[in-house]
Structures are given as C-alpha cells and as structure tokens.
Amino acid sequence: MTGVLTKALLLGVATLTLLHTAHADRCEYVTIGDEWTYNYGAVFSAPAPSDYSGVSVDLYFNRPVDSIDYYQGSAQKVDDQHFILIDDSLSGLAGSIIELKFQAHFPGAQPVVTAAAINGEPICDGAWTTVPPLQDPCDPTGMMPYDYAQVLCMGILFYEAERSGYLPADQRITWRYDSALGDGSDVGHDLTGGYYDAGDHVKFGFPMAFTATMIGWGLIDFADGYKSAGQVEYGQAALKWATDYFLKAHTAHWEFYGQVGNGGYDHSYWGRPENMTMERPSMKIDETAPGSELAGETAAALAVTSIVFKDVDAAYSAEVLDVAKELYEFADAKREHYHISIPDAAGYYQSWSGYYDELLWAALWLYRATDDATYLDRARGHYAEIPVTPNNRLEQFSWDDKRAGAFSLGTLLDPEFTSYATDIQTFLDWVKHEAPYTPGGLVYLDTWGPNRHAANVAFLMFWNANQGLDAAENRQWAQGQIGYILGDTGRSFVIGYGQNYPKRPHHRSSSCPSLPGTCHDGWAEKQDGPNPQTLYGALVGGPGANDEYTDDRMDYVHNEVACDYNAAFVGALAALVELN
Numbered sequence: 001m002t003g004v005l006t007k008a009l010l011l012g013v014a015t016l017t018l019l020h021t022a023h024a025d026r027c028e029y030v031t032i033g034d035e036w037t038y039n040y041g042a043v044f045s046a047p048a049p050s051d052y053s054g055v056s057v058d059l060y061f062n063r064p065v066d067s068i069d070y071y072q073g074s075a076q077k078v079d080d081q082h083f084i085l086i087d088d089s090l091s092g093l094a095g096s097i098i099e100l101k102f103q104a105h106f107p108g109a110q111p112v113v114t115a116a117a118i119n120g121e122p123i124c125d126g127a128w129t130t131v132p133p134l135q136d137p138c139d140p141t142g143m144m145p146y147d148y149a150q151v152l153c154m155g156i157l158f159y160e161a162e163r164s165g166y167l168p169a170d171q172r173i174t175w176r177y178d179s180a181l182g183d184g185s186d187v188g189h190d191l192t193g194g195y196y197d198a199g200d201h202v203k204f205g206f207p208m209a210f211t212a213t214m215i216g217w218g219l220i221d222f223a224d225g226y227k228s229a230g231q232v233e234y235g236q237a238a239l240k241w242a243t244d245y246f247l248k249a250h251t252a253h254w255e256f257y258g259q260v261g262n263g264g265y266d267h268s269y270w271g272r273p274e275n276m277t278m279e280r281p282s283m284k285i286d287e288t289a290p291g292s293e294l295a296g297e298t299a300a301a302l303a304v305t306s307i308v309f310k311d312v313d314a315a316y317s318a319e320v321l322d323v324a325k326e327l328y329e330f331a332d333a334k335r336e337h338y339h340i341s342i343p344d345a346a347g348y349y350q351s352w353s354g355y356y357d358e359l360l361w362a363a364l365w366l367y368r369a370t371d372d373a374t375y376l377d378r379a380r381g382h383y384a385e386i387p388v389t390p391n392n393r394l395e396q397f398s399w400d401d402k403r404a405g406a407f408s409l410g411t412l413l414d415p416e417f418t419s420y421a422t423d424i425q426t427f428l429d430w431v432k433h434e435a436p437y438t439p440g441g442l443v444y445l446d447t448w449g450p451n452r453h454a455a456n457v458a459f460l461m462f463w464n465a466n467q468g469l470d471a472a473e474n475r476q477w478a479q480g481q482i483g484y485i486l487g488d489t490g491r492s493f494v495i496g497y498g499q500n501y502p503k504r505p506h507h508r509s510s511s512c513p514s515l516p517g518t519c520h521d522g523w524a525e526k527q528d529g530p531n532p533q534t535l536y537g538a539l540v541g542g543p544g545a546n547d548e549y550t551d552d553r554m555d556y557v558h559n560e561v562a563c564d565y566n567a568a569f570v571g572a573l574a575a576l577v578e579l580n
C-alpha cells in the first residue's frame with residue numbers, strides 16, 4: 001500500500017491510486033509479440049487522452065520485471081512492477097495513437113501489464129477483468145515420455161469449452177457461460193445444448209455425431225485406460241453432452257435437426273458465443289428432405305452410447321438405442337445426401353464419401369448394441385454397395401469417411417466375412433508404407449488438420465493391434481504419431497501441454513478476455529498476444545508438409561481446433577495409458 005501512495009504523491013495524480021487498486025487483469029492496450037524464455041517484445045498502442053508534447057507512459061505489471069528496453073526513448077524503473085517509458089520527441093492531438101515498442105526482461109513467470117497511464121492519465125478501462133486465468137485442473141501423473149493420462153484429462157476437458165446451451169454447476173471451464181439459449185426457437189423446438197463445432201459457433205450435426213461415436217468407441221474398447229486415468233465419468237459426460245442434444249434434435253419420427261446456425265453469418269462474427277446476436281436458423285432432415293449420412297452417423301453415435309451407458313443408466317441406454325434404430329431405418333430407406341436437404345452444410349461438411357460408409361458403420365454398431373444378426377447381414381449388403389472407383393480410394397478415416405473404422409469393427413463382429421480383415425490390413429499397410437509423411441515423421445493425410453488424421457488412424461492402429469493385427473508394429477506406429485503431436489519435434493500441438501504449445505488457436509471464445517471485458521470486434525481476432533484463455537487439451541490442426549508451423553490465430557487450416565479433432569485422439573491416449 002505504501003508503494004502505491006508514494007507513487008500517487010510523487011506524480012501528484014490521486015487517480016493513479018484508484019487505477020492501481022482497481023486493477024484490470026490485463027491492460028487492453030499492450031500486446032505481447034515475440035516471446036522467449038524470460039523476455040518478450042511488446043507493443044503499447046493507445047489513443048492519447050489529451051493533446052501532448054512529449055510522452056511518459058506508466059506501466060504496472062502483475063509480476064516482477066527486471067528491466068525494460070525502450071530504444072525510442074528511455075525507460076525508468078520505479079520498482080519491480082512499475083516502469084515509466086519516456087519519449088520527448090512525440091507530440092500530437094488527443095485521440096491520436098501513441099505507439100511504443102519495448103522489450104521486457106523478467107526473472108520468472110511472464111508478467112503482463114495490468115494498468116497504464118499516459119502523461120499521468122489512466123487509460124486502461126478494465127476491459128480485462130480480475131477473473132484469474134483458469135489453472136489446468138489436470139494433474140501430472142509422471143507418465144513418460146509423455147503424460148498420456150494428463151493429456152487424456154485435458155483432451156476431454158476441451159469439450160467443456162465447446163459446450164453450448166445452459167452450463168451445469170460442475171462446469172470446469174469457468175470462463176464459459178450459458179449461450180445460444182434461443183436455439184430452435186425459430187422452429188418451435190428446444191435445440192439448446194450440444195457442441196460448437198470448432199473455433200466457430202455453428203452446431204454442425206454431422207461431425208458432432210462422429211465426435212460422439214469416436215468418444216464412445218474409446219470409452220468402450222480402451223475402458224481400462226480411461227479407468228486408470230480417472231476419466232471414465234468425464235468421458236461419459238462429454239459423450240452425453242452430444243447425445244442429450246441429439247435426443248432433442250430428434251423432434252418426430254424420421255425428423256432430425258442436423259444444424260443450428262448459418263455458416264456465413266456465424267463465421268463473420270468474432271466474439272464470444274455468450275454475446276452472439278445473429279440469427280441461428282435450425283435445419284432438419286425429414287421424410288421429404290432426407291439425409292442418409294447424417295441419420296446414419298447419428299444412429300451409429302447413439303448405438304455406441306447405448307453400449308457405454310448399458311450398466312450406468314439402463315433407461316438412457318434403451319432410449320438412445322430406440323432412436324438409433326429408427327434413424328438407421330430412416331437413413332437406409334430414404335437415401336439422399338444430407339447436404340442436399342441441409343444445403344448450408346455443403347460448404348463445410350459435405351460427405352464426399354457418400355452414405356454407404358455411414359450405413360455400414362451404423363449397421364455394425366447396431367449389431368454390437370443389440371446382438372440382432374439381421375444388422376450383420378444388412379452391413380454385408382452395404383459393404384457390397386460401396387462404389388469401387390479410382391476417386392473413392394480409402395486414404396483417410398475421418399468425420400467424412402468411416403470405412404476404415406467400419407472394416408475394423410467388422411473383423412471383430414463378423415469375422416467370417418473376411419473382406420473386412422483384408423480391407424483394413426490393406427489400409428493400415430498403405431498408411432504405414434505408402435502414405436506421405438513430413439520429414440519429422442507425421443503421416444500427412446491432408447493439408448487441412450493433419451494432426452487429427454494421424455490421431456484418427458492411430459486410434460485404429462491401437463484398436464487393431466488389440467485384435468492381434470501386427471500388434472507390435474501398429475502400436476509402435478501409433479505411439480510415434482502421438483509422440484509427434486505431443487512434442488517429438490520440440491513443440492506440442494496440444495494447448496496447455498508440453499513444450500512450446502500453441503498460444504493463439506483460431507478459436508473465438510478463448511481469444512476473448514474474461515467477462516465483463518468486451519471482446520472488441522476485430523481486436524481479439526487480430527491481437528498478437530496469446531489467447532487470454534488457455535484452451536486446455538485442444539489439438540490444433542497441425543504443420544505443413546515440411547513440419548512448418550506458425551502459431552497464428554488467423555490460420556484456420558493449421559491452427560484451428562475442433563470437436564472432431566479431439567475425438568479419436570482421446571481414445572488413442574487412453575490406449576497409451578493402457579500400455580504404460
């Protein structure tokens with residue numbers, strides 16, 4: 001307190017006392033640029049509160065700073081947390097921008113500027129609040145070489161940051177609040193809940209369903225990993241957040257809402273989901289406008305869910321199974337591409353592989369959930385329908401193309417139908433021996449989000465290894481890919497984990513300061529500093545073909561995060577926990 005009083009007296013500006021005690025979390029006019037260990041470059045850029053001839057800028061830090069380099073003028077150290085930058089050469093009118101570049105050297109944790117004044121006049125308006133940044137709730141476990149259990153915990157935690165609708169009391173991501181509470185009101189239904197797709201806020205049903213299917217598959221077949229990491233309940237909650245929403249979106253017999261939010265409207269808004277005001281239209285499939293990929297994948301997700309909850313909540317398990325059966329019948333009987341019926345999805349998540357893979361996948365999951373052999377026969381029928389054409393080569397396992405997952409599952413559920421085994425072996429061999437790789441060793445199945453493609457195949461490698469398929473080799477391959485993602489090249493691609501992880505993901509809500517600070521239009525998207533909220537556990541898209549990667553918020557190809565990116569990834573982590 002004495003320090004603050006002395007400063008106020010020294011400067012003869014009583015308001016500075018107020019300024020310093022009513023400190024903001026961060027001053028919105030300082031952005032951190034290049035960061036190194038124990039120092040960073042930063043830019044102070046703010047409108048002058050009044051006309052000026054000569055500038056002195058007071059900077060107050062939340063943590064100790066050793067020294068500041070300011071080459072345009074001079075820097076005075078008042079104490080460890082208060083510096084004054086002085087530049088007599090600057091003059092201008094009120095409202096003109098004063099920009100100073102400086103470098104801060106510090107002894108420990110990174111300090112941020114919490115308050116500032118220009119020529120004695122306070123200027124930070126508290127747009128950054130006093131809410132402390134969330135500490136990672138996932139404890140290290142000591143697992144080596146990477147802490148797979150801790151990353152599994154974080155990877156599931158990421159889904160809490162993507163939640164839409166009313167948030168529950170046990171929500172661990174405390175910088176998120178209730179949002180999109182009007183979803184469905186345009187069509188007279190309650191379509192609140194579910195997940196925002198990625199760095200945006202559209203609820204795209206098709207990839208959301210794949211996300212649920214993969215989280216559920218991991219919970220079933222890597223259950224021991226989930227158990228020993230203490231993540232079973234969290235994993236189930238992540239799954240149920242999607243499937244509760246699917247039950248709401250199933251509004252009538254053969255009627256299912258597959259998207260809420262318009263891609264164009266949504267993507268032109270950069271801000272919090274809590275503060276969206278654009279229209280969020282609800283779009284459905286039904287008997288007159290069907291959609292087999294969407295209905296099929298949702299059927300698969302709900303069949304998986306019925307297995308996950310069989311011994312946990314029998315009533316829920318039965319309820320989701322009924323809907324799964326109905327949606328599969330709908331998908332099979334009324335065959336149409338879902339983007340024809342929900343055209344807005346075409347620009348984002350058109351299923352290029354068509355619907356035979358979802359029909360096959362749904363039938364196999366329904367067999368696993370029911371033991372009803374007619375589903376196995378129908379699965380063989382769907383298998384036979386998959387077109388064999390040069391541009392239909394199997395080169396990925398993803399939200400679009402489920403074939404490799406279905407073939408894997410087929411080897412377990414229908415071993416007599418040997419095509420499944422031949423096909424999955426062919427695919428995994430192709431990935432290991434013929435697919436492109438970055439020089440650093442990441443399998444490079446797509447320029448868009450290669451990390452998740454690697455994680456998706458890693459899941460299948462672990463799973464097939466457990467079935468006895470080239471076990472040692474497939475496990476080694478998968479562990480290598482997850483190793484690349486977690487830090488083999490000196491950087492981690494999982495936010496909040498490991499060395500040099502991404503700090504500027506293309507993700508709207510985490511780029512905003514804590515409430516009640518406004519998420520200035522344009523500011524949060526483009527400011528150079530780290531996202532104010534650490535989006536723990538999110539896997540970013542990944543490097544270019546030569547391992548090059550820039551931690552750039554504007555780069556949605558390499559630096560976005562998404563629900564589907566994490567879905568098989570968490571399963572692969574559970575597999576690694578089992579092997580440790």
Ligand SMILES: *[C@@H]1O[C@H](CO)[C@@H](O)[C@H](O)[C@H]1NC(C)=O
Pocket residue numbers: 177178274275515
């Ligand atoms: C933004 O959302 C938060 C959380 O719901 C709310 O407290 C705040 O008032 C909203 N701000 C605006 C400008 O709507």
